Amino acid sequence: MIDIRTVTKSYGPKVAVRDLSLHVPAGELFAFLGPNGAGKTTTIKMLCGLLFPTTGSVSVGGFDLRTDGDHARALVSYVPDQPFLYEKLTGREFLQFTADLYAMPAPRAADKIDEVIELFHLDEFVDDLTERYSHGMRQRTVFAAALVHEPKLLIADEPTVGLDPKSIRELKLLLRKLAAGGMTIFLSTHTLDIAQELADRIGILDRGTLLGCGTMDDLRRQANQDGSLEDLFMKITEETPETTETTPVTA
Numbered sequence: 001m002i003d004i005r006t007v008t009k010s011y012g013p014k015v016a017v018r019d020l021s022l023h024v025p026a027g028e029l030f031a032f033l034g035p036n037g038a039g040k041t042t043t044i045k046m047l048c049g050l051l052f053p054t055t056g057s058v059s060v061g062g063f064d065l066r067t068d069g070d071h072a073r074a075l076v077s078y079v080p081d082q083p084f085l086y087e088k089l090t091g092r093e094f095l096q097f098t099a100d101l102y103a104m105p106a107p108r109a110a111d112k113i114d115e116v117i118e119l120f121h122l123d124e125f126v127d128d129l130t131e132r133y134s135h136g137m138r139q140r141t142v143f144a145a146a147l148v149h150e151p152k153l154l155i156a157d158e159p160t161v162g163l164d165p166k167s168i169r170e171l172k173l174l175l176r177k178l179a180a181g182g183m184t185i186f187l188s189t190h191t192l193d194i195a196q197e198l199a200d201r202i203g204i205l206d207r208g209t210l211l212g213c214g215t216m217d218d219l220r221r222q223a224n225q226d227g228s229l230e231d232l233f234m235k236i237t238e239e240t241p242e243t244t245e246t247t248p249v250t251a
Contacts, residue, residue, distance in 0.1 A: 001024055001025060001026045001028075001060065001061055001152060001153055001184040002022065002023065002024035002030075002047065002059075002060060002153065002184065002186065003022075003023055003057075003058075003059040003060075003062075004020055004021060004022040004023070004043075004046075004047075004056070004057075004058050004059075005021055005056050005057045005058075005059075006019055006020070006021050006055070006056040006057075007019070007020045007021070007043075007046065007053040007055070007056035007057070007058060008020070008053065008054050008055045008056060009039075009042050009043075009046065009051065009053050009054050009208075010054045015208055016039045016042040016208055017039040017042050017043055017046075017053075017208045018039075018207075018208040018209050019056075019209070020039075020043065020056070020205075020208075020209075020210055021056075021210075021251070022203065022210065022213070022251050023251065024184055024186065024201075025184070026152070026182055026183075026184050027179055027180070027181075027182045027183070027184060028179065028184055028185070028200045028201065029175060029176065029179040029184075029185040029187065029198055029199050029200050030184070030185065030186050030187065030199060030200065030201055030202075030203065031187045031188075031189065031195035031198065031199035031201070031202045031203070032044075032186060032187065032188045032189075032203050032205065033188075033189070033190075033192070033195060033202060033203065033204050033205070033233060034204060034205035034206050034237075035206060035237065037207075038205045038206050038207065038208070039205055039207070039208040040188050040205055041157075043205070044078070044155055044157060044186075044188060046058045046065065047060065047065070047076070047153075047155060047186065048073070048076060048078050048155065049065045049069045049072060049073050049076075052065065052066050053066075059072070060072040060073075060075055060076055060152075060153055061075045061152055061153070063075070074102065074149075075151060075152040075153055076151055076152075076153045076154075076155065077146035077147065077149070077151035077153070077154050077155070078146070078155045078156075078157075079142055079143055079146050079154070079155070079156045079157065079159055080142075080157050081157040081158035081161055083135070083138040083139050083141070083142035084142070085130040085133070085138055085141060085142065086130065087129065087130050087131035088129065088131070089129070089130060090126065090127050090128060090129055090130065091122055091125060091126040091127070091128065091130055091133070091141045091144075092113070092117070092126045092127055094130060094141065094145060095113045095116065095117070095126075095141075095144060095145055095148055096109065096113065098145040098148050098149070099112065099113065099148050099149065102148075102149035104148070104149060109148070112147075112148050112149075112150070113148060116144035116145075116147050116148055117144065119144065119147075119174070120140045120141070120143060120144045121140070122140060122141060122144060125137055126141075134162075135161075135162035136162045136163050136164060136167060138162075139159070139161070139162050139163055140163075140167065143156075143159065143171070147178075151183070152182075152183060152184060153183070153184045153186065154178065154183055154184070154185050154186070155186045155188075156175075156185065156186070156187050156188070157188045157189075158188065158189055158190065158191075159171060159175075159187070159189070160189070160191060160194060168194075172194065172197065172198055175187070175198060176198060179200070187199065192228070192229045192230045192233060193228075193229070193230075195229060196216065196228065196229035200215070201213065201214055201215055201218075201251075202214070202215075202216070202219060202229065203251060204219075204233060204236050204237065206236075206237045210251065211236050211237065212232075212236045213251035214251065216229065216232075219232045219236070220232060222236065223235040223236055
């Protein structure tokens with residue numbers, strides 16, 4: 001579903017992503033980890049078609065984001081870490097607006113909107129103006145909107161921020177269910193225990209370079225130690241000082 005081939009993205013003299021190659025098949029829940037400034041946001045923007053690589057290519061569902069971006073973006077939904085809503089719309093109107101953006105037939109859109117309202121328990125506030133929503137209510141509404149058009153790829157950036165423990169548990173169960181149903185989940189998070197619990201594979205990016213990628217067992221072998229994902233993350237990133245040239249991982 002995701003095919004990133006030898007991608008480098010530079011902003012003038014600054015290299016944000018360096019020689020990144022990554023393949024994520026359909027139905028995989030992939031966790032994308034890295035410290036602040038590692039290049040995660042730049043990578044996500046390239047997957048969404050908001051940025052183009054300086055060199056290399058990015059494809060979603062077989063469609064190149066540069067040459068066939070409309071088809072690629074139709075397969076994607078993105079949930080940012082700071083949920084954005086049009087505050088003079090109700091939650092229901094925002095869901096309808098999203099369905100209209102994807103030109104969904106009216107009967108199908110109505111059914112899907114009802115489905116996501118129930119799925120994310122929006123009933124109590126979905127007809128209120130979104131300017132009155134708490135952060136958690138906004139996050140749930142944005143997630144619901146992301147699923148209205150039934151995307152093939154869901155990109156979620158820090159999706160549990162602002163959610164209460166019950167909502168976090170429900171979200172984790174939902175993400176696993178979506179992946180089991182064939183949707184590809186690309187999860188960017190600093191919450192390492194959630195990544196360890198949910199992800200089929202994990203990629204660790206630092207200073208624009210993919211330092212490690214694979215299952216927990218793969219990462220343990222690479223780090224040459226047992227332990228939690230937090231232990232492995234610290235070992236893999238700390239062993240790559242800024243002055244040392246790194247060898248990119250291909251996954």
